[in-house]
Amino acid sequence: MEDRIIEVIKKRRSVRRYKKESFPMEKLVHIIEAARWAPSAGNSQPWMFLLINDENMVKALKSVSPGWLRDAPAAIVMCLNRESETNWSYMDIGAAMQNMLLYAHSMGYGCCPIGSFVVDAIKGLLELPTKLEPVLLLTVGYPDEKPPATTRLSTGELIFKKVGN
Amino acid sequence: MTKKADDYLFEITCFVTSSAERALGPERQYGACRLLQTLYMLSFLPDYVDVKGNELLAKVRAYVDADPQNFWREPQLKQFFSELSRQLATEIKSRQNLK
Numbered sequence: 565m566e567d568r569i570i571e572v573i574k575k576r577r578s579v580r581r582y583k584k585e586s587f588p589m590e591k592l593v594h595i596i597e598a599a600r601w602a603p604s605a606g607n608s609q610p611w612m613f614l615l616i617n618d619e620n621m622v623k624a625l626k627s628v629s630p631g632w633l634r635d636a637p638a639a640i641v642m643c644l645n646r647e648s649e650t651n652w653s654y655m656d657i658g659a660a661m662q663n664m665l666l667y668a669h670s671m672g673y674g675c676c677p678i679g680s681f682v683v684d685a686i687k688g689l690l691e692l693p694t695k696l697e698p699v700l701l702l703t704v705g706y707p708d709e710k711p712p713a714t715t716r717l718s719t720g721e722l723i724f725k726k727v728g729n
Numbered sequence: 730m731t732k733k734a735d736d737y738l739f740e741i742t743c744f745v746t747s748s749a750e751r752a753l754g755p756e757r758q759y760g761a762c763r764l765l766q767t768l769y770m771l772s773f774l775p776d777y778v779d780v781k782g783n784e785l786l787a788k789v790r791a792y793v794d795a796d797p798q799n800f801w802r803e804p805q806l807k808q809f810f811s812e813l814s815r816q817l818a819t820e821i822k823s824r825q826n827l828k
Contacts (some may be wrong), residue, residue: 580797627743630751630763633797680756682747 571668577713579674580634582705587617587638591673592704597642598667604656610648611660613689614641624689629701631680636703640664641686643696655698664702673709733776741770761810762800769793785816 592615603608616622617638625639626632642661644653661677666673677700686698730732732740746753772786791798792809799805 601798606793627740628747630744630748630756630759630766634768680751682750 569657572666573584574713576665576669577674577711578676579705579709579711580676580708581704581707581709582634582636582674582703583708585637585706586619587673587705589615589617591671592638592640594670594671595664595673595704598663599660602656602660602663604659605650608648608650608653610653611647612643612645612651612696614643614692623687624683625686627699628685628689629678629681631678632701634704636676636705638682638704640704641690641698641700642700642702644699646695646697648710649689654699661700661702668704669703672704672706676703676707677683677701678703706720730778737773741767742753744770761806763798765789765793765806765810771825783822785813788813788816 566725574651596613596615599611599613615638619637622636622639625641642657643656650656665675665677681698681701683698686692686701687696691699692698739817743762747760748767750808752763768786770788772782772790774786775782801808805817
């Protein structure tokens with residue numbers, strides 16, 4: 565089991581090129597199931613999601629997201645829920661995102677987190693209530709590329725100090 | 730549905746507007762990348778309207794298509810814009826009949 569998890573972690577890539585095939589809503593919901601079990605400060609669960617596979621809305625979101633470079637069949641908008649916000653909410657949302665990325669990869673889906681988008685435009689397009697602040701977009705689809713691994717610092721470079729055996 | 734010239738112009742308008750909005754905030758460092766992407770989009774203009782394009786835009790397209798990661802690599806991007814600027818100067822001189 566541990567080997568399988570590390571394999572999924574190591575083989576996940578940011579996928580930016582997707583097949584033209586549509587991506588079903590049901591599968592987007594399954595991805596949210598992975599987010600649901602992420603840790604959060606005081607179990608605050610400060611997240612909320614919008615699931616989009618409507619072609620026109622996906623295009624509209626892309627048009628106000630300069631970091632979103634290629635077409636995708638679906639997207640998930642990850643929002644901070646101001647009503648359950650704590651000082652650690654952005655970290656919590658990052659953990660939820662990683663759960664989603666790993667689950668999606670394990671199922672053979674491709675995803676890419678996008679942080680570059682115009683917040684006010686996204687709010688307007690999706691008619692978000694003031695309590696919801698979009699903080700990340702996730703493009704989703706069936707991969708049409710296998711990006712190579714990018715370089716990583718070695719474990720030794722990452723460990724500042726070992727204390728104990 | 731085939732994209733029409735006005736649709737494509739609107740797409741470029743959206744991209745430049747949203748890029749400008751972001752560049753005033755947390756993404757100042759992306760300025761050159763977004764401008765490169767805009768040039769890339771302009772390189773497809775001949776698909777929509779009756780213009781020929783030019784060698785500079787063709788060079789941009791080739792650069793981006795060769796490796797999309799080039800967008801983010803600072804030394805490569807700097808070198809690319811330096812080369813493009815030199816080619817730009819040559820092209821301007823040629824068009825203005827300067828020696």
